[in-house]
Amino acid sequence: AQSVSQHNHHVILSEAASLELGCNYSYGGTVNLFWYVQYPGQHLQLLLKYFSGDPLVKGIKGFEAEFIKSKFSFNLRKPSVQWSDTAEYFCAVNARYGGSQGNLIFGKGTKLSVKP
């Protein structure tokens, strides 16, 4: 069965520190990859997505992610975090089977706390 692993449950950083959140998935075929963010008390919002093409994807609010197919990874990065980035971040994978698409599989999430 497909799965998504987010290795860090809770990350605490000071403002201006660099961020990298790990995401690995288990599926050998073609995938679509996503990072969603959930600010406290709010619903999930799409940060960025990868369907094909350039493996370095830029999203909103200065976030980017790199798809490394050989490592089955899609890590999220930001060079300098802000207090307003405090949120929970979810990696999600959608596997494509012979042209049709399966459902989104979510990781368990990583809570990011940014200290002012």
Add this chain to the structure above:
Amino acid sequence: NAGVTQTPKFQVLKTGQSMTLQCAQDMNHEYMSWYRQDPGMGLRLIHYSVGAGITDQGEVPNGYNVSRSTTEDFPLRLLSAAPSQTSVYFCASSPGVPEQYFGPGTRLTVT
């Protein structure tokens, strides 16, 4: 566009009660789904629908029913609420499965 709307925002039920969580979207999306979010578990798919009249089970369907009589609405029914169903429920819609738009969620407590 209102996007994906969910009602109610909060609900408290007693064990054994039934209720329906409402979800509607005005984007004419064919695909709709229900997730539950529990601490440390991420989001888990309960049921989904690829179009009016078509529904299927996700990862955790037990205790929940769905139907899809129109493109816009996708209600989730709890037949006999249990404390294990205490969770935050999110509805999502998509023009195609890859990218999903989420509603604001319903926080359900079962006592």
